[in-house]
Amino acid sequence: MIIGVDVGTSVTKASLLNRSGSALVTHSVSSTLSRLPGGRVEQDLDEVVDSVVRVVRAVSADAAAAGQPVEALAITGQGDGLWLRDHAGAQVGPALSWLDARSADVLARWDADGVQRRVYQLTGSGMFPGSAGPLLAHLAEHEPERLRRASVAGYCVDAIVQRFTGEITVDASDASLPFLDVPSRTYSAEALDACGLTPYRGLLAEPAPAGKLFALDTASAAALDLPSGLPVSAGPFDLPACAFGSGIDEVGDGTLVIGTTLGCQVLRDEVSIDAGGEAAGMWLATPYQQRYLRVMPAMVGTANLDWVLRTVGARLDELEALLQASEPGAGGVSALSFLSGSGERAPFVEPRARGQFTGLSLETEPADLVRAMCEAVAYAARHNLESAGLTGAVSACGGGARSAAWSQIFADVLGKPLHVPHEEGVGARGAAMTAWDALGEPIDRQEWAAQRRTVRPHPSAVEFYERGYRDYLASIERVRPVWQRGAQ
Template sequence: MIVGVDVGTSVTKAQLIARDGRTTPAHEARSTVYTLPGNRVEQDMDEVIGTVVTVVRAAVADAAQLDPDEPIEALALTGQGDGLWLRDAQGRPVGRALSWMDGRAADVLDRWTADGITREVHRRTGSGMFPGAAAPLLAHLAEHEPERLAAADVAGYCVDTIAQRFTGERTVDASDASLPFLNVATRRYDEQALELCGLTRWRSLLAEPAPPGTLFGLLPKVAAELGLPAGLPVSAGPFDIPACGFGSGLSEAGQGNLIIGTTLACQVLSADPAPPGDEAAGMVLATPYPDRYLKVMPAMIGTAGLDWLLKMLGVRIEELDALLAQSPYGAGGVTALPFLSTSGERAPFVDARARGRLDGLSPLTGRADLVRALCESVAYSARHCLETLGVSAEVTACGGGARSGEWGRVFAGVLGRDLHVREDAVGIRGAARVAFTALGADAEVTGAPARTVRADPEAVEFYEAGYAAYLRALAAARESW
């Protein structure tokens, strides 16, 4: 069995997973997200690592529930991507981690967009950039806080931060390294992309990507703290979006996966590393599997926007399905644009000025209409992303939003296809799948879909026209932002 860990933006989870896919209940610990003036969003690295220690210890104590005679074979890590986690040579933090939600580098991105730099980097590496990506954050610090970069030994991400503290290794998974400087076909950094961003001076801060199948050894002191044996193999990646893809069962080119979480992450498995779409948006990720790449559109909108609206309306999340059922297709004429992130949007287009809106309001509009309009707009964005990525086979869904039966029916209707929903430990299953492969173990951890949401023909017909109207409204809004 494997201890799987998923370090989310505010919640860290861990549980055991057996070779046949059985799991123990997940243990959770929360970490603080600091939202500060100037669109800054930060996290304390030591606090995040402390949550990992807490949940791993709790998960290890559950080993007898799966099989008291089977040993724990590895620790598999996954977690949030993007952002900037600066550390010294011992893995100690150089200031707080800059979250993927951070918007302080929006002006850098504006300059790069105007100068054509973002488009050229996208052409070379397949990665679009947004304010919370590592490149603009590095450039912002180089301009405003160069002493922080000078004090750092590595500019990395969440998962490799934990890996360094647990194993002593200065490393990065190729999925994290893909953003935005890696040539995913060669798995080497594109030096021209670094030069275009003015970051050649700081090239030494980038750890070299670990080859596929790499396992590290748990340090004795850390092992004792976790309740695990010293030297236990540690798998560090992929980060949470690709981990969810592989945990959902992606295995054939053309298959898609929709993560309805804080962000709306849409991804398609591909045999072609060419960038998706005509705009400098999205990303192409190296994966642990030969000649397979993930093309991803990680939209900033998702359950976070819905949480905001429900709070404004004084509605509990448990009431979501009932509210959606009260409003008809089209939400009584109310429509929405769902761009409710302070740092704008990053997929399938990039614009730090993107903002949400509600249209078609009248005295007859109720809370259910507002909620349905926003949920429909998120589904339209998902279709926009998946079509840009070129999905051509079945689509799976996971994440907190996928638990809603009514919202699932909206997604199925908008996408015009059945949706295969997976609910149980999807990111951890993906990390465990990679770790078992690295161990050379024969394991099937993805399991069957929890349920299949059928696309209702009437909904498909209605939403076809609704999607066209959404695209028109989006085009007009983009001109006004």
């Protein structure tokens, strides 16, 4: 058995996973996301670590009661943002979330003077306000004393691993954005220099070799109720963990993570940077040789649904009925789903992108607004997956994939069957898969991939949504100049 942990933006989950990829038990606990003036979105590292301790202790107790020995602790979690720590792992100020927008002005300058384009040409990673590059630059300009007090500028997963093992490390998937030359797994000195961040190179931990395992220290073992020295696997972070946990295997296959982030990713066998294309998305290193993920992580996924349900005064358990009450096309209502305060990051970067509804009338019903937003998110998913190079099968996971009606919309918009794993905790599942590989005990991937339901597209709906998708793309082209004028 392996305990897989997924440290999400607002919820931490731990599962006891067997070699068939099934969770025997899962525990979860919420953590606080602080939204502050100036676009700041922060988390307290101590609280996040405590959330991990609580769920792992609960799973460990269940494993012991069932007489199931634990082989390893596999950790995944949210990516991007900036988690500053000192040499002992104590936080140096609150962690800056990937949702943080305080660096939007930095990014606007980098767009204007070509820095964004130059970094993309070097690493294939487009930056957005909540990525490490502009956040580091913002702190260097406004809070340089924090950087002077820090020993490491990393991410959520490696912050937790440092607390549990004493090791300063980073998984290559986390390190990929925005300074890593992904094929060589080394930092690009030119990219750092372009951002004016060469003086802070020492804050970046060296990426751990693929298959690296760490050991749980004595104090953390006692806190977690696990054996001292237990192997600890650190990463990949949640997006690639979900890709592998959901069964992605062949080059060209895609995974759609319908969570807080709408994570769209395609497995590729080479890194190909379109130097003249849109400087958006990222290339991620994976635990496997000659396998990379082209990722287009739209800023907002299920948060759009939460917002529209709240706006019309409906509950989540009413979603199926609402989607059934409105036909494809939502009674003539169309939406754009760019509701994040920090704009959009994929498949284009617009820090001031904003959402909208069009086609409203006195006949518009709450169900139409809900369906229009769900269709808009599905259009965004197709836009991102196609931009990432999708040619094969598509799997889906995350909270949004639990809805049969919304899953059907995704399948119809994509025009492809949508494969949804029965096991909901695919992030922890992917982390456990990586851990078993590192232990030299790889699991049967075909067995894992077979544990899923398949949502097949309806031909008439596919034809309808093909027209709707073209209208969606045209709407974005019309409104982008409006967003850009707002930045001037």
